[in-house]
Amino acid sequence: MDVLERIKEQVDNNPIVLYMKGTPQFPQCGFSSRAAAALQDCGVEFAYVNILADPEIFENLPRFADWPTFPQLYIKGELVGGCDITLELHQTGELQKMTAEAAASKS
């Protein structure tokens, strides 16, 4: 399968997906770490992809949604943003609402 189709499938099949360096337990980048911590704080299940373990996704994710940096958070198939946006939405309480709603919509 083409890598962009593979990414499309991941963001369509999981209501919340974080593309990050490392894992939520063992993050390998400060920005990824903070984004994962904010999501964990929301208390909902989320999927993650360790881009360091998947070079093809690492190379191609930036052109999927025309976003040059990592991490990248997708909710209901849409790019929400990177670390700064995730943290800002978490601070305002918006992220908690968005993730709760996305988790509830999971069929």
Add this chain to the structure above:
Amino acid sequence: MTPEKQPGNTGNRSMKQRLTSLIQEALQPQHLEVIDESHMHNVPKGAQSHFKIVVVSNQFEGLSLVNRHRMVNSLAKPLFDEGLHALALHTMTPEQWQQKGGTFPKSPPCMGGGK
């Protein structure tokens, strides 16, 4: 012959100067800070790869955060091909900047992921 690329060192102008003038021209910001945070990361000495940009502009009015970041990212696009690796972005309207009392968050420490 294909010219080789020297990451983050193009001509005499630093990445910081180039980011500053690109944003200055396009967004006419009320406030702009471009901070080189490369030294905080797992990169070769002298690399100009990680920056934090705090930009306050009327042009962000009515735009979502994603779209504000897209604006700045697209301005920086040519630099991403020249060794720019990470941009921490804090994009505010003048009103939001005032509400926050002119402050912005600290960047996280590197955890070695590199690349």
